[in-house]
Amino acid sequence: MTTLAMDRGAVVAGSVALDGPRGPKPRRISIARIGIYAFLVMSAIYFTIPLWVMIVTSLKTMPEIRQGNLFAWPSELTFEPWIQAWSEACTGRDCEGVRPGFWNSVKITVPSVIISIVIAAINGYALSYWRFRGSEIFFGLLLFGAFVPYQVVIYPLIIAFREMGIFATLPGIIIIHTIFGMPILTLLFRNFFGALPAELFKAARVDGAGFWQIFVMIMLPMSVPITIVAVIIQVTGIWNDFLFGVVFAGRENMPMTVQLNNIVITTTGIREYNVHMAATILTAAVPLAVYFISGKWFVRGIAAGAVKG
Known part of the structure; x- marks a missing residue:
């Protein structure tokens, strides 16, 4: 294959990267702009308050929590609840914190994300x-699966996985x-691929490229934004999953969300709200990090054709 298709791909990729709003930014302050900023500030405060309560509560001692002052910064700063949440909190009969669940979630999330994205890209x-x-019929049936409630197919999947011998195993939850x-x-x-210029594909075909050559050498390098979108969707969805984890993972592979639930509902002794809040933040840390690190790629991928028909 010659470099004709690759050159065209580079030109298109460059045009996509440079395509954006041009001209000077509007400097005039209007009532509409003030209203938009006020709405954004109020929305940010509304969604930040629960996180603030979780953070300050996780840094307080239990006697200080009982005094009230829900929004106040702790007078006696302590990180002991975080240590307990990570390695000492009881999740039923075991008192190992959310640490085992964290590594179980990693073992579940990483292969699930890689396999699902590779197959979906192909x-x-x-x-x-x-x-x-019949490709359109196949695609319609595939989309139909996205709108079927998970609860409807759980029992049939349990029966099928039991017969295959992979129920309550790590491969089973990854397949799910x-x-x-x-x-x-x-x-x-x-x-995303449908929004790319068809001339790229035609030029590559004229150059003698086959299915896998076009996919690996042209399509994959251009699909970085949409791949980031897919990674964000899959990582957050799989990491935050509770239903599939509690049903299909098995006791030895329970993800972090299941471990968190077991910590919160354990009723031995007193309710340690500071430990519960610390465990909740630890559980949500990975999805938050993914969004903060890859947020601009998410918007770029959506704008590059993620929701275009």
């Missing part, structure tokens, strides 16, 4: 440029997340 590419007879992430991810990649 599906989206094939359904965009290598359409076969891969299957249920496939419809929406395929839609994202199909719409």
